[in-house]
Structure formats: C-alpha cells, structure tokens
Amino acid sequence: xxxxxxVLAALLGASLPAAAIDVAIGNLSPATLERExxxxxxxxxxxxxxxxxxRFMRVDLAEGRHTVSFIAPANILTNPPLVTREVTVTARNxxxxxxxxxxxxxxxxxxxxxxxxxxxxxTANQRPTATxxxxxPFERAETAERGLVAGFSCRNNARDGxxxxxxxxxxxxxxxxxxxxxxxxxxxxxxxxGVGGIELGTLVLPSNGTLRAFLIGDAVNAPFEIVALTVTExxxxxxxxxxxxxxxxxxxxxxxxxDRPTEGVNxxxxxxxxxxxxxxxxxxxxxxxxxxxxxxxxxxxxxxxEFTVFEPRRGSAIMPLSLAGSAVxxxxxxxxxxxxxxxxxxxxxxxRLKRSRPVEVCIALDRGD
Amino acid sequence: xxxxVIRSIAASAALMLAPAAFADAGLAxxxxxxxxxxxxxxxxxxxxxxxxxxxxxxxxxxxxxxxxAGAVVARARDGAGRELxxxxxTLEDGRDYVLLLTGNGQAAPYRLQLSIDHNYPIHHDEFxxxxxxxxxxxxxxxxxxxxxxxxxxxxxxDVGSFEYGDGTLDNGRSYVQLRRGLAGxxxxxxxxxxxxxxxTNAPVxxxxxxxxTGVRYRFFxxxxxxxxxxxxxxxxxxxxxxxxxxxxxxxxxxxxxxxFNPGTGVAIAYDPDAPLQNRVNAILYxxxxxxxxxxxxxxxxxGLTRGVALFEYAGGSPxxxxxxxxxxxxxxxxxxxxxxxxxxLKLRQQSEPLFPSGTAFGQLEPPRDAIRxxxxxxxxxxxxxxx
Numbered sequence: 001x002x003x004x005x006x007v008l009a010a011l012l013g014a015s016l017p018a019a020a021i022d023v024a025i026g027n028l029s030p031a032t033l034e035r036e037x038x039x040x041x042x043x044x045x046x047x048x049x050x051x052x053x054x055r056f057m058r059v060d061l062a063e064g065r066h067t068v069s070f071i072a073p074a075n076i077l078t079n080p081p082l083v084t085r086e087v088t089v090t091a092r093n094x095x096x097x098x099x100x101x102x103x104x105x106x107x108x109x110x111x112x113x114x115x116x117x118x119x120x121x122x123t124a125n126q127r128p129t130a131t132x133x134x135x136x137p138f139e140r141a142e143t144a145e146r147g148l149v150a151g152f153s154c155r156n157n158a159r160d161g162x163x164x165x166x167x168x169x170x171x172x173x174x175x176x177x178x179x180x181x182x183x184x185x186x187x188x189x190x191x192x193x194g195v196g197g198i199e200l201g202t203l204v205l206p207s208n209g210t211l212r213a214f215l216i217g218d219a220v221n222a223p224f225e226i227v228a229l230t231v232t233e234x235x236x237x238x239x240x241x242x243x244x245x246x247x248x249x250x251x252x253x254x255x256x257x258x259d260r261p262t263e264g265v266n267x268x269x270x271x272x273x274x275x276x277x278x279x280x281x282x283x284x285x286x287x288x289x290x291x292x293x294x295x296x297x298x299x300x301x302x303x304x305x306e307f308t309v310f311e312p313r314r315g316s317a318i319m320p321l322s323l324a325g326s327a328v329x330x331x332x333x334x335x336x337x338x339x340x341x342x343x344x345x346x347x348x349x350x351x352r353l354k355r356s357r358p359v360e361v362c363i364a365l366d367r368g369d
Numbered sequence: 370x371x372x373x374v375i376r377s378i379a380a381s382a383a384l385m386l387a388p389a390a391f392a393d394a395g396l397a398x399x400x401x402x403x404x405x406x407x408x409x410x411x412x413x414x415x416x417x418x419x420x421x422x423x424x425x426x427x428x429x430x431x432x433x434x435x436x437x438a439g440a441v442v443a444r445a446r447d448g449a450g451r452e453l454x455x456x457x458x459t460l461e462d463g464r465d466y467v468l469l470l471t472g473n474g475q476a477a478p479y480r481l482q483l484s485i486d487h488n489y490p491i492h493h494d495e496f497x498x499x500x501x502x503x504x505x506x507x508x509x510x511x512x513x514x515x516x517x518x519x520x521x522x523x524x525x526x527d528v529g530s531f532e533y534g535d536g537t538l539d540n541g542r543s544y545v546q547l548r549r550g551l552a553g554x555x556x557x558x559x560x561x562x563x564x565x566x567x568x569t570n571a572p573v574x575x576x577x578x579x580x581x582t583g584v585r586y587r588f589f590x591x592x593x594x595x596x597x598x599x600x601x602x603x604x605x606x607x608x609x610x611x612x613x614x615x616x617x618x619x620x621x622x623x624x625x626x627x628x629f630n631p632g633t634g635v636a637i638a639y640d641p642d643a644p645l646q647n648r649v650n651a652i653l654y655x656x657x658x659x660x661x662x663x664x665x666x667x668x669x670x671x672g673l674t675r676g677v678a679l680f681e682y683a684g685g686s687p688x689x690x691x692x693x694x695x696x697x698x699x700x701x702x703x704x705x706x707x708x709x710x711x712x713x714l715k716l717r718q719q720s721e722p723l724f725p726s727g728t729a730f731g732q733l734e735p736p737r738d739a740i741r742x743x744x745x746x747x748x749x750x751x752x753x754x755x756x
Contacts, residue, residue: 245666248650251622251638266636266652268624268746277746279624279636281652281664289663291654312632314656321632357640 021063021089024098024229026056028135028214029082030222031104032072038101039074041081043067049074051101054216054227061089068112070101085112092117095210096231100135104218108137108170119175120210128205130154130176132188134168136215136224141170150215152176154186154205161186178205188213188226200226245281246356255337255353265339265353267329269363274298276305276329280341282349292341294327303331303365309341334362394438395465395486397606398422398431401503401589402445402453402470402479403597409448412470414481417441424448427597430467430604438462443481445470453479463629464737467606469503469537473593477505477512482537486585487736488629490612490705490713496584498562499736501536504590504599515590516567521560521580530567531590562588562601574601583611612707617649620709620752625742632656633729634742635667635704635714649704653714655729663729667704667714709752714740 025040030053032038037050040057043066047059051070065088069081082105089097095117103110113135120129132150134141141148144167151165152174160181166174168190178184189199198215205211209231217224245264246256255265263282270276278294296307311324325343332338335355342348398421400412414422414431422431437460444455453470458481460466465486472479484501491497498519506513512533534540563575580586585606592599619639626634633655640648651667706712715738730740 245652248666248668249638249652250640250643250650253622253624254636254638264652266624271747279652279654281654288661289665291662291664312656312662314632314660314662356638357642 020060021091022096022231023059023061023089024056024096024231025051025059025068026098026100026229027051027053027070028216028227029053029070029101029103029105029110030137030216030218030220031106031110032070032082032101033221035072037074038070038072041067041069041071053222054225056229063090064088068099070110070112083110083112085114087112087114088116090116093120095120098212098229100214102135102137102171104137104221106137106220107139107218108141111171113171115173115212117210119173128178128184128207128209128211130178130186130188130203130205130211130213131173132168132176132190133173133212133214134170134190136190137170137218138220144169148215149191150174151189151191152178152186152213153189154178154181154184156181156183156185160184165189165191186211188228190215190224190226198224198226200228203228204230206230250357252355252357252359252362254356255339255351256356257351257353260351263351264356265351271363276307278307278329280309280327280339292324292343293321296327299328303337305329305331309343331364334359334365392438392462393435394460394462395433396421396436396460397433397465397467398425399467399469399604400425400427400429401591403427403473403505403591403593403595404447404453405474405596408451411448412453413446413450414468414470415444415446416468425470428591428600428602430606433465433607436460438464443468445479445481454481456481458483467587469501471503471505471534471537473505473596475505475595476507476593477533480539482534482539484537484587485736486606487739488741489715489736489739490707490741491583491585491609492614493611494582495611496580496582496586498586498588498603499536500531500588502531502533502590504592504594505533506592506594506599514567515564515573516570517588517590518563518565519560519588521558531564562603564590564599564601574599576601576603578603581605581608584608612711612713615706615708617706618709618752621649621706621712621744623744624746625712625744627740627742629737629741630655630730630733632662633740651704653729656731657729658731665729667702710744710749712742712744714742 027038033053036052038052039046040048040051042059042061048057051057065086067084067086069084071079071081073079083101087099097114097116100113101110102113130152132152134148134150148168149165150168153163154161160179161184162177162179164176168174178186184205186203186205187199188203200213203211212229214227214229215224216227246261249264253266253268255267265278265280267276267278274297276296280292280294282290284290293310293312294307296305298304299306305328307327307329308323309325309327310321312321325341325345327339327341329337329339335358337353339351339353340348396416398414402412404410410427411424413420413424416436421434425431440457440459442455442457445453447453467484469482469484470479471482484499487497487499489497500517502515515531517531532540559577560580561575561577563572565572587604587606589602589604590599591597591602617639619641622637622639624634624636635651635653637649637651647669649669653665653667655663657663702714704712704714733740
C-alpha cells in the first residue's frame, strides 16, 4: 500500500510543478555599499535589480537545485558575478530557507551562505527557535582566537525563559532553544571578551519559526551591527550608526543642509553681545574631512551675520589658524538660514540650512539687530 | 579656570585654537639608583643649574616644583659631588613629570629618566598606579624582565610584562591601571604588588600595602640585587581631587575643548526626544597625526556596551553632496560627564592603538590619552540648555 502511494506520488510529481517555497535572499556584504546596484540572479534570471546592503527580499522557488549569483555593480552587464553558488531548496523543520551574500572581498572572500533549517531542532514546527550567525568579515574572524561569544536571552513577565552563550567564529552559527514559554521577549548579543559588544533587544520570536540574528559589518566599509530576520522580514537592526551626521545629531546648535547631509554647521549666538561663533564641518577638495572656525557678528540687515573664516592648523606656529575666507549667514526664521561661504577668494559654497532640532524662539531673531 | 576667561563669544575661536596658557611643567624627583656604598647612596639633582633635590637618599623622592617648559638641563651628582649624569630633557607645557635617577653604573648606566603623569580622572572610590621598571639586574639575556601582578582584595588582577625602563618616556608608551580601592562592603582591602619570574612565574619580590582612594601611586621594580635588593616598591605620589559622574542632560549641549590640546574638542548635541541611550551625539574636532584639521562623528549606539563610537569619514566632496563618502568605525569610547562643564572622553581598548590614525585625536598617547574636556559654549558652568 505504501509503495503504491509512493509510486502514485512520484507520478503526480512528474506531471505537476514542484511546490514553491518561500525563500529569503539578503545582502549582508558591507563591501557592496559602494558597488550598488547589486543585482540578484537565480538560474540566470534577474530577480532583483538592486538588493542594497542589509536588505532582504523574498522569492518563490521550486523545491530543488537553483543557481544564485550576485553581480555588482549591476549596471555594467559584463561584470562577472561577485560569487555564485548552487543551493538545494527544500523545507526542513518548518524553517524558511535563507540565502545571504556575505564577505567583503578583502579580509574575507565573498560567499553565499545558505540556511535551510538543517541545523534547526526537529521540534521547530511546534515552537520557535533562534539562530545567531557571525557574518562580520573582519580580519581573522574565522579564528577562535578572536574570542567572540554569541549570546541569546529570553524572558517573559513570569521570568521564564532561557539564556545561553557560546563561542562563534566567522560563518558559524549557534542554534538556541528559547524555551517553550509564552510571550517571550529576547535579546541577541555578540561580545568580544575584554573589548565590548553589540546587543539587539526586544526581539519578538515567531510563533513557530526561526528568528535569525546576523552580526554584520567589518568596521571598514560599515560598522558592526546586528540584523534580526523573522521568516523573510527584517525585524530589527541594532543601528550601529548612520552614514550622515545629520541623521544622528539633533540639537538647536547644529544646522544641516538636507541636500548636503555629510557636512554641518554648529552655530552659537551670544546672548549679551552681537557676536556669533560657528564651526563648519565639511570636506577638502581631496575628500579629507576638514573644519573651519567662523567668527563674526550682526551684518547690515535684519537676520544677517557676517563672518571671517579661519582654517586651523596644528604646527609650530604660535597661532595655528590662518585666514581662509569669509561667509554670510542670512536667517529666514528661527529654523532656516542660508550660509554663503567664500574660501580662498573664489570658491563659493552655499548651504541652505535647517536647524536639526527646531526651536520656537531664538536669540538670532530676537535681537532686533 | 576657563569659565572666568570667557568674556565674549568671539573669544571662542581664539580659545579653541590658541595654545593653552601654560608656560611651565611640574616636576618631582626620585633617587632609584643603587650606587656604590662609598658614596652614601644619596643623589643631588639639579635642573638648569638649580639644586632641586639635595642629597636625596635611595628610594626617596623630592617635593614637586614648577619649571619653565621646553628644553631643560638636568644633572645628577653623587654624595661626593661627582657628576653621575647630565641630560637635556624637553618638558611640555602643563604636563607633570617625575624625574628619576636610575641605573647603577654597571649593568645599566646612570640615567635621568622622565615619567609623565597620566591625565585620567580619579573617582572617589578609585586610585591609580603607573608601573616603572628601574631594577638593573642582569640575566643571561640582558637586563632581567619580570611579570607584574597587582590585585586588591578579591578584585581585579592585573598582570603585565615588564622590561627595564618601562614606564618612562625612554621606553615609549606606559600604561595606567585604575583600581577601585574599596570592597563592596565598604571595608578597605589590602593590595598586593608582585614581581615574578617570567619563565616560572615564581614570585621574586612583592609588597602589600593599604591603598587610599583619590591617590596616584607609582609601582616600581627597584634594586640591582647586589648593592640594593630587588624590591616591589610602592610610592604614594600625590593625593588629588576626585571626580563624580553625572547623567547627561540638556545642559551638556555645546562646544567643549581640551585645554591641553588647543583646537581639539567635541561639539555635543543632546536630543531629549531620543531613547535614553542615544541622546548624546557629537562631532570631534581636532587634528590628525599629520597636523591637519579633521573631524569625526561620535555616535551613541543602541545596545553597545561601550558607550559611544567614533566614526571616521573620508571621500566627501567640498560641495557636501554624499558622493563617495566612506566611513568606518574607528573605535569605541566612553564619554563621561563630571558636570555640565567638565567631561572625559576615553577610548576603551587599551591594548589597541588608542587613537587610530585618521581620528581627530590621532596625536594622543598613553598615559595622557584621556581627553579632559571643558565646555566653553554656551558660557557658564550650570546645567542650562543651549539656545
């Protein structure tokens, strides 16, 4: 009878398409930050034009063998793939298969990692599990001497839950059993002994699937972070720093031009005089981060400030600053202003500034000039 | 002291960039040289021709004094007035040093060596020590090395490797240990300072002492094993005011500088709407090791146990568009506020290059690698928010 059913199933399988399986594909290679767009190909067909760093997508793939490639930058069609791998898609232990681009092509080679639930406990279809992956491609990350410990801790209001920590190396994974308790809230951490670590908290476990937390970043192209993936969705990110200072710094004294988010101005208006002081954090022509000191005061019209711009230099000179140019700031209101700077007599730069944390009243327009 | 100087906001540029208003350096003297017995073992130390320590006995230290910064000529004489050594030394503005007579004229020549004081803040329940190897004992492979071990009560144990000259400027970097002086039950705990053989780890000298908090200690290996026995020697260098730690508040916002390093500091933003651990972010301004002005981003990180992170940027365009801006995590750090006008920025990883190339503090080295900050804008020391 069993044999008969198997034969029947085989016959049906031969005549019907294989069952589609939901597969998550992610880009966790920090070296791709500067290589966008990152195209994803499956079996020679492009399934994603630009899978950016730290992003996941989902595709339905038939059970069986598939060839996955990542090409970067994908706008040059002749580029060879960063890496290609054949994976066998299957559903194991109620776990969604995950394909991830890893490595940075420098300290660790590019690789495609594939997780299909093989390492998950057989009970995964009745209760959630959690897996921590080390995909931070720093130098010698694959050696245990770096002493990285992956930890996972879960608790609910009744203080039930498990806590575990184990050594982990690059491309390694550690599977945790959070415990069969209701309403668990968990945290994932990666800690280097004597150095410190990163923790990502308030993770909600799926009811009957796998939560994956990935340590990513190489501290060269991108900072270390943890990305938590539930089934095929990114649930949380440790937020190891944003690219632009304007995304992080919020203060009444810091101003940014939204079109120029990598530079900023720090402004202070004197309360008892008509003087204004500022620092301008920008870049030199060679890309070097550079800052200028701006000193000045009220100008010839309401809301106008006129500055002398100094470039600081550390050296043997008694006064390590040199005259670099001039600037004019025109307030539109308390929270918007335009700064026009002339460096070296001809290099004009205009910044349309917004106060990073708006205020309702300000000294700048209160003064009456 | 700087709050009194601030009279107007326009002075801030000068304050940020002008050399600090120091013209002298602090100097204390010590005699750690095992001399031949006929000289009485005492030493007289002159600085620029002025006797600063007269007939200083072995293992003794003279009172600290101030001298002009810059190049000074130091000379040591034995008890009979004979010159042992003369050396020209360069003292930096505002720094404090210990000037030590070392060597025994045999295994190691007599030398005058400088050890610079650290600039770490000391909390009310802490003391510090700086270790110096001044024991010229020969071995088959040269001057003998030791392992050091220091522990207090049941607290942390620090173990290190110790070469002759370590802890002085002649041997480059030196390291500072910060220890808590009191046990959890409030009772004083005795401390042990031990020298051991690197091959066998067998103790060769040790001393127990009762530490005081708020104190700078110097731990020495001294003696040549012939004229003077090898000793693990502890010197209470000085007591100093301790610092407190306060929670960051809107009053920490503003422009801060390191008075000992003109042109370096942080511009701090405090966002009360952000999660508690993310409220303080900043720009470090300063100079890299080549002397060029540069800046870094200081970002608090969610869940990071090490406090803040320094990010280094490169590749930006003068137009400020994103272009090909690259950034990397340079280091973890702690930013500790002692009040709304005093703070300390310090990297955590002592075993790594402390202020990596490319950062705005690239020129700093231990034991003066803590960045002691004072707020200059907005003026005043009270915790009022910047406007």
